[in-house]
Amino acid sequence: MIRHLVVPTYLLACLLLGGASAAGYTVNLLLQLAAIPIIGWALWTLAQTGIPTAIRAPLALWALLVLIALVQLIPLPPSIWTLLPGRGSVVEGYRLLEMPLPWLPLSLAPGNSLASLLWLLPAFAIFLATVVLGAFRGRGVAIVVVAVTLVSVALGALQVVSGGSAYIYEITNYGAAVGFFANSNHNATLLLVSIPFLAALQKALLKRHRSPRNVSAIRLMISGAYAVILVGLLINASLAGIGLGVPITLVTWLVFGKQRPIFRRLALGITAIGTVAAILTIVIGPFGNNLFGKQGDQANFSRQTSFSRTLDAAGDYLPVGSGVGTFQSIYRTQEPLSTVTPFYMNHAHSDWIELLLETGLPGIALAVLFLIWWSVRARAVWGADEREPFAQAAIIAGTAIMLHSMVDYPLRTAALSAVFALCVGLVSGVRPYVRPRPASATKSGARHISI
Known part of the structure; x- marks a missing residue:
């Protein structure tokens, strides 16, 4: 099939x-x-x-x-997302640019x-x-x-x-x-x-x-x-x-x-x-x-270093995390210059x-x-x-x-x-899928042979 x-x-x-x-x-x-x-x-x-x-x-x-x-991905008002762990650097960035805080997702x-x-x-x-x-x-x-x-x-x-x-x-x-x-x-x-x-x-x-x-x-x-x-x-x-x-x-x-x-x-x-x-x-x-x-x-590229830095970053963003797909962006902030x-x-x-x-x-x-x-x-x-x-x-x-x-x-x-x-x-x-039998195929009935 x-x-x-x-x-x-x-x-x-x-x-x-x-x-x-x-x-x-x-x-x-x-x-x-x-x-x-x-x-x-x-x-x-x-x-x-x-x-x-x-x-x-x-x-x-x-x-x-x-x-x-x-x-x-749901946008949150500044009064909420600024309270989330790890967002202090984002707030500081907007402050340095002298821009008002926008609605941002988690x-x-x-x-x-x-x-x-x-x-x-x-x-x-x-x-x-x-x-x-x-x-x-x-x-x-x-x-x-x-x-x-x-x-x-x-x-x-x-x-x-x-x-x-x-x-x-x-x-x-x-x-x-x-x-x-x-x-x-x-x-x-x-x-x-x-x-x-x-x-x-x-x-x-x-x-x-x-x-x-x-x-x-x-x-x-x-x-x-x-x-x-x-x-x-x-x-x-x-x-x-x-x-x-x-x-x-x-x-x-x-x-x-x-x-x-x-x-x-x-x-x-x-x-x-x-x-x-x-x-x-x-x-x-x-x-x-x-x-x-x-x-x-x-x-710097070993698993030992990667695990250590990622766990440190994870602690900074608990309990809600930094967002799916954000590893590369976050990891760079953990690397010494x-x-x-x-x-x-x-x-x-x-x-x-x-x-x-x-x-x-x-x-x-x-x-x-x-x-x-x-x-x-x-x-x-x-x-x-x-x-x-x-x-x-x-x-x-x-x-x-x-x-x-x-x-x-x-x-x-x-x-x-x-x-x-x-x-x-x-x-x-x-x-695996099995095709259902037609109803007529499941019915049993008497059959007669005429000579």
């Missing part, structure tokens, strides 16, 4: 074209424009059928996210806030197309994720050996395997996401094809794909990618593997020990990580810390509500009598994205925000 190609096709477009946050504005605009008819179709369907109970909670969370951003960069709302369109389209339209097949979206990942590994290898060519974006990590992304860490996130989806795809294929020849071919094909992903993580050289790759692989093996009950506890122990060992190795190992390691000449250069920090390298700065306590409260919902749904998926493999894969993949977001900003790209929205949709418990 053509309907089931909507999510895989649009997801493919997001993965191929939406790999940058500070570049690729033209292709991201195309993705946003393409999202509008999908969103319109889904909203029209909701108006006709109502909101199913299963998707009310995630829809409400999406609505709250948009509401927070929209409230930040956001200190309303244009950027509006642009940030538009950047949500691809993710919102994927989510609505999944939970409202059912315009997907589990195998279809898994094939897209895995296929793009494998091609991205090949492209990344070409980028490494070509000496500066084969890169898609002008602003990128030259010399690193970035694939279809501008940032090598974001390519690592895609590699992590592909691991559980590949396992779910294997389970689905083996369920459909039971002949020994087909089973052997599927296992060989999947093993080759895993090998390519492993090579991709190694040549990508993202510390977070390699560190998270160990627990993600072990958890995937624990969920989709067939361990005997007697070895189940052993498998759990191996997963726990392997996870802790991987994290400690990255944190205290001699790999030059710029969060916990010794800071060198690039200290002696360290200012033509280069700048485009994001905090932590989606969670940047969320705290831009949305304050309302944004953090929304994040807590989402994590509670995610935990409840994860428990429901694992407790189901018939477990849905692609929903299980979505839980692992979505968790991987959230963990990587602690030390990077994958959700600021259309590609990975679309993948995360897909995971949220799959975790909601929805199923």
Whole structure:
């Protein structure tokens, strides 16, 4: 059915074209424009059928996210906005210019806030197309994720050996395997996401094809794909990618593997020990990580410096935040003049810390509500009598994205925000759309044969 190609096709477009946050504005605009008819179709369907109970909670969370951003755009009288924390410099600027204080919104960069709302369109389209339209097949979206990942590994290898060519974006990590992304860490996130989806795809294929020849071919094909992903993580050289790759692989093996009950506890122990060992190795190992390691000449652009300055700024703007999309403007006010250069920090390298700065306590409260919902749904998926493999894969993949977001900003790209929205949709418990049978087809009646 053509309907089931909507999510895989649009997801493919997001993965191929939406790999940058500070570049690729033209292709991201195309993705946003393409999202509008999908969103319109889904909203029209909701108006006709109502909101199913299963998707009310995630829809409400999406609505709250948009509401927070929209409230930040409402103009406020000077008697109100001047009382908000962090606005003293704005008041002083108008005083020096001898200009009367105008009505201003909560956001200190309303244009950027509006642009940030538009950047949500691809993710919102994927989510609505999944939970409202059912315009997907589990195998279809898994094939897209895995296929793009494998091609991205090949492209990344070409980028490494070509000496500066084969890169898609002008602003990128030259010399690193970035694939279809501008940032090598974001390519690592895609590699992590592909691991559980590949396992779910294997389970689905083996369920459909039971002949020994087909089973052997599927296992060989999947093993080759895993090998390519492993090579991709190694040549990508993202510390977070390699560190998270160990627990993600072990958890995937624990969920989709067939361990005997007697070895189940052993498998759990191996997963726990392997996870802790991987994290400690990255944190205290001699790999030059710029969060916990010794800071060198690039200290001003390290995560340690970025986290510290962003948290300081977040404290200045609590409890309401500085406004969605204002990070760059606010961060520059935290930099000492002696360290200012033509280069700048485009994001905090932590989606969670940047969320705290831009949305304050309302944004953090929304994040807590989402994590509670995610935990409840994860428990429901694992407790189901018939477990849905692609929903299980979505839980692992979505968790991987959230963990990587602690030390990077994958959700600021259309590609990975679309993948995360897909995971949220799959975790909601929805199923692909099935065309209703005509009433005449369901009626049973007596038939007579006359001779």
